[in-house]
Amino acid sequence: MIPPVRPGRLRLALGLVAVVVANLPLGTVYAYSVFLRPLEAELGLTRAALSFVFGTAVLGFTVGMNLGPLLYRLAPAPVLVAGCMATTAAGMALAATAGGLLQLTLGYGVLFGSGGGVAYVLLLQGMNLMMDEAGAGRRGLVNGFIVSLYPMGAMIGAPVFGWAIAGWGLRPTLWGLSAALAACGTLACLLIVVAGMRFLRRAEAAAPVAHAPAPRGVFLKLWLVFFLAAAAGLTVLGQAHAMVMAYGGAAGLALAATTMITGCIAAARIGGGFLADRFAAPVVMAGAHVLALAGDLLLLGFPGPLVAVATLAMIGMGYGIVSGSTAAAIGVYWGAARYGAIAGRLYVAWCVAALTLPVVAGRLFDLTGGYHGAIAIAAAANLAGVLVAARLPRREAAQAAA
Numbered sequence: 257m258i259p260p261v262r263p264g265r266l267r268l269a270l271g272l273v274a275v276v277v278a279n280l281p282l283g284t285v286y287a288y289s290v291f292l293r294p295l296e297a298e299l300g301l302t303r304a305a306l307s308f309v310f311g312t313a314v315l316g317f318t319v320g321m322n323l324g325p326l327l328y329r330l331a332p333a334p335v336l337v338a339g340c341m342a343t344t345a346a347g348m349a350l351a352a353t354a355g356g357l358l359q360l361t362l363g364y365g366v367l368f369g370s371g372g373g374v375a376y377v378l379l380l381q382g383m384n385l386m387m388d389e390a391g392a393g394r395r396g397l398v399n400g401f402i403v404s405l406y407p408m409g410a411m412i413g414a415p416v417f418g419w420a421i422a423g424w425g426l427r428p429t430l431w432g433l434s435a436a437l438a439a440c441g442t443l444a445c446l447l448i449v450v451a452g453m454r455f456l457r458r459a460e461a462a463a464p465v466a467h468a469p470a471p472r473g474v475f476l477k478l479w480l481v482f483f484l485a486a487a488a489g490l491t492v493l494g495q496a497h498a499m500v501m502a503y504g505g506a507a508g509l510a511l512a513a514t515t516m517i518t519g520c521i522a523a524a525r526i527g528g529g530f531l532a533d534r535f536a537a538p539v540v541m542a543g544a545h546v547l548a549l550a551g552d553l554l555l556l557g558f559p560g561p562l563v564a565v566a567t568l569a570m571i572g573m574g575y576g577i578v579s580g581s582t583a584a585a586i587g588v589y590w591g592a593a594r595y596g597a598i599a600g601r602l603y604v605a606w607c608v609a610a611l612t613l614p615v616v617a618g619r620l621f622d623l624t625g626g627y628h629g630a631i632a633i634a635a636a637a638n639l640a641g642v643l644v645a646a647r648l649p650r651r652e653a654a655q656a657a658a
Contacts, residue, residue, distance in 0.1 A: 264390070267451045271386050274447035275379045275402055277440050278341060282372040283409020284433065285313055286493065286518075290417045294426040295360070305357050311611065312365025318607035320373025321600035325381070327374070328455040328596075333382055334445040336455070340378065341441025343371030345434045352430035373603075379444075380583075381596030382453040388592035396584030400529020403583045404576075407493075407522040411515070455596070474589055475598070477648050479605045481541050482582050484641035486609035488548060488634040489575020491617045492517060492568045499568060499627050505561030513565040520569050521576040528580025537585035538648035541578050545641035548574025552635035556628070571634060578641070585648075613637070 288310050295306055320340075327336055347367025354360040380402060387395050413433075420429040492499070496517050500510040524544075531540045551570025555563055582602065590598045617630035 268386055268390055270447050271383055271451035271453050272398065274444040274451060274453065275383050276405060277447065278337065278375055278379060278444040279402070279405035280409040280412065281433065281436050281440050282344065282375065283406035284413035284417070285317070285369070285372065286406055286410030287414040287417060288313070289494075290414050290421070291426070291430075294421055298426050299354065299356060299360065301357055301360075309357070309361050309365050312361050313369035314607055314610050316366050316369025317373035317376070318600075318603055320370035320375075321377040321603045323370075323600075324374040324377035325597040325600060327378070328381075333378070333453045333455055334448045336378055337375055337448060338441060338445045340371045340375035341437060341444065344368045344375070345438040345441065347371060348430055348434035348437055352427050352434060377596045377600050378455060380599055381455050382448070384587055384592040384595040385455065386451070386453060388587075394530075394533055395587055396529040396532035396581070397526065398529065399583035399587065400526045400532070400580030403529075403579050404522040404525035407518050407525070407576075411518050411522065414515075456593075474649060475601070477644055478582065478585060478589070479602055481545075481641050481645045481648070482578060482602060483605035483609050484637045484644070485541075485545060485548070485575045485578035486606050487613035488552075488571050488637055489521065489579075490606075490610050491614045491630060491634065492572045492575070493521070494614050495617060495627075496568050496572075498621070500561060500564050502621065502625075502627050503555075503559055503561050503564035505564060509561060509565065513568065516565075517569050517572045521572045524573040524576025525580040525583075528577035528582075529584045530580075531577070532581040532584035532588075536650040537581050537588060538645050538650065540581040541585075541648070542642050542645035544574040544577035544581070545638045545645060546574075547577070549635055549638035549642065552631055552638060555631050556635065559628070567631070571638075574638065 292303065292306055295301060296303065330336070331339075344367065347363045347369075350363030350367065351360055352363075354363060380399075383398065383402065384395070387398060417429055417433075420432060496514045497510045500513045501507065505513070528540060528544065548571045551567040551574070554570075555567035583599070586595055586598050586602065613630065613633060616633065617627060620629040621627060
């Protein structure tokens, strides 16, 4: 029997470029806030209704991530990714022609959200399988880089959308995003063909291969560590501008801080993967929660605009490091073959986090006119994150448990 040819460096590079090309436009979901005022003016919708659309996109993304692993055997990798990207492009086209809440929710929330979630988990699975078969090192760094692509996409998309809306209006901008999704999806599929990316090993493609059950205790602890970091981090992502102003910052400082914090989160996700290649994932995650906790305590003790900027950056970086190291930990604890399935289940924590502390923080602001209570809750969450992360097994113990 001739052993399978391992993917070479060129194929790995092409596979990674395909992941980048597809995920950057999908990451513009984090730049949704740019569309809020234009959508209010164009469709006459309330801020609450538009928040519902974004919540639907988050839920659709999570559902899509969990559906993705069920599709591995239905079609070759390029066909599956093409279908996902076509769905997102169609969803954005539907949003561009929306006349009300229902069509906007269906297009942006359901189609764009779920199609993006399926594509995201498929590409994560394919890239991890390629690295595993090639025996490539620095997998944590690569996974950290991949999970950083969404905030990177938002950093690129937000100023481009603002410029396009000012120059051409809301609907042409949404049409342009639809065209970008279609073009990037086409290019990504071509690169996937050349790279030879698959979502199953050759033996698994012919027949399912039995796997040892996931260590439930490890999964629950990892889920909780990710949830606690994401709850605080997503509050920062969604409300950084308002939080800086609530602590006395000027509008210019708040805008600059929002852009800077998004960049910090993207860099921290890469850093989290990089650190997970060199240290045990529990150590990296506990350290990330300590960093965020230090920021929480700093702002609670010394409230002010500049301290708020520093604190929000520290909370965001803590979330980013946990996100990047979690992506690396999946491969350590469960292996490449199960990467997509486990990632989809873990991202439920991200969805739940988006619906908890960010909502509570907004409600507390309505009641008190400030974010002191939200920061106190974030401090408690980060402290809990340190304690739970410390109970995760190290690399050797985790592999034995799996």
